[in-house]
Amino acid sequence: MQISILEKYYDARLPWYTIYPTVPEFSAVVGAETCGKWLRSLPADGAVSLYLHIPFCRSMCWYCGFPTTFTRRNAPMFDYLAVLREEIRLVAEQAPQSLPVSDVHFGGGTPTLIKPAEFLALMDVLRLRFAFRKTATIAVEIDPRTFTMEMAEALGEAGVHRASLGVQSFDPIVQKAINRVQSEAQTAAAVENLRQHGIDRINFDLIFGLPHQTVQSCVQSATTAVALRPDRLAVFGYAHVPSYMKRQRLIDEAVLPDYATRAEQAAAVADTLVAAGYHPIGLDHFALPHDELSLAQKNGRLRRNSLGYSADSCSTVIPLGTSAIGRLGDGYVQNEVVRGSYREHIRAGRLATSKGYRLTSEDRVRAAIIERLMCDMEADVSAICTAHGFDPISILDSAERLAMLAEDGIVHIQNGFIRVRHEHRFMVRAVAAAFDAYLDRKPY
Known part of the structure; x- marks a missing residue:
């Protein structure tokens, strides 16, 4: 591939277009009052998806671009969950009664850091406030380094269908350079625990373009991942934006791969996954032929929303938790990013919407x-x-x-x-x- 073409178009600063318009266009013109109106105007029989953001992690991954909080204690999580349950009540009271839910996604951070009993209690609140369809899919993001057998059991009991495991790279040199040391054994144990409890729809996240990464190490990580046979893999390009995300300043820019190497890495991983029987889905996903994404792509029903590629045809996403982004009938909304501000709004009986965008x-x-x-x-x-x-x-x-x-x-x-x-x-x-x-x- 010509270097001039790569330099011209292969730009990590371009939006990922999970939504359009993108978040920089959001403003405070759309706030809690507007969000409330949009919730009240949702059709009573129209399916919705729920996104719940659990922003806590036990350690800081230097590559991460998501709003997260690092804590060794459980008390901040207990406090947050109490506020989140109250937000669920406030939102449900604004929306039509018994709003049908087709999809639930727990993102983070690391949602599985909360106690198993707390997760089950949170699911009980959701089922009390919303009408879950029998076919509703529940998905959870997982960090294999902190995942336990007890949590796997709770996820199974709660009816979770899909788990998305952060892997990024199996190369120990790369792992050290991004402050995420995670053994193959930890990942394999998490997959085994999930499958033992009936959660056999497994996603892996891989990243290319990380410090010290080579084409060979990317292929080896993909090969190791394939051996565990996840249903789908997301293969993201690392976006280095230290001016926006301060933690990325801890990454040595001198050992980041250049445009040409990044492109080689992406192509090599794609070739590895396709050779292993995975179908390429859009820009950066790969799925086995039986997976919902493959079937949706084949039938022309593949969608893209704030979480990435989806087979869910629902266009309404209700956001819950700090920084969560959703789409209601007339536009997009985002909750307060700062946990303290989010807590103040909810405890005052107000929706936590801080900004949004009205679609033309x-x-x-x-x-x-x-x-x-x-x-x-x-x-x-x-x-x-x-x-x-x-x-x-x-x-x-x-x-x-x-x-x-x-x-x-x-x-x-x-x-x-x-x-x-x-x-x-x-x-x-x-x-x-x-x-x-x-x-x-x-x-x-």
Whole structure:
């Protein structure tokens, strides 16, 4: 792959387009009052997803870009869970009664740091306040280093279906460089414990572009992961933004791989996983043929939301917990990031929404185009615009970067249909960015 093309388009600073518009466009204009109105206007029979953010970790992973709190004590978690339960009550009282839930995701941080009894109690509160569909999927993010047999038993009892395990890399040199030392045995034990308790839908997270990482070590990590046969893997590129995330300043920039090496690593991991029987899903996921993501992709139903790729067709996500992002009927909302502010709002009987975004008609059509590109590596812009009542010519003409992308062989364009060439699938964010009306328009 030409270095000039990599330097031009392979930019870790581009949005990941899990949602559009992206979080930098959020403002305090959309706050708790607006969120309450949007909750009350949800259709009573319309399915919703719930996202619960548990922000606690036992140690600090230097690569992490998520808002987390590091604690050795359990008291802060007990306090947080009490506030979270109160938020669930407040939200449920604003929303229509018996709102049907199709999907629940516990993210973090490390949700499984809370005590098994506390997790079961939290699930009881959710089931009391919402009407879970029989087919509802419950997913939990797990750090294998702190996962216990007791917690696996509680997850099984609570009806959890899917577990997402953070792995990142099995290379001990890389692990030390990112302050996340995690043995193969710890990961394998967590997988075994989960499967013993009926949780056999397993995800792994891997990362390339980390300090000291090589193409060979990435392939070895992928090979080791495949031996445990997770249903799907997410393979993310490390985004080094120390100006935004202070903990990343502890990573030695001198040993980070360059653009060309990152691209080689991504391609090598993809080749390894495909050779092992996994289907490539969008930009950075891989799934076995029976997995919901593979089936959704095959049937043209693959979606993208604030958590990444999803087979869940539900477009409403209710956020719970600090910093949690959701989508309600007319736009996006985000809770207070600072735990103290979040607690103050909830204990005062107010929703914890700190900012959000009200979608325009044009936002919706651009979001639809970006979602199809990110999910399918192609988009029928003309058909999408027509379905939304928009003139496709005006949308295409505003995407000034498309001509350059086509000239460089990244995309093929014909009659308003855009297809990302297979050999350039890792550049799809640059293609999506062509339809981002808010992105800083600096040339590549």
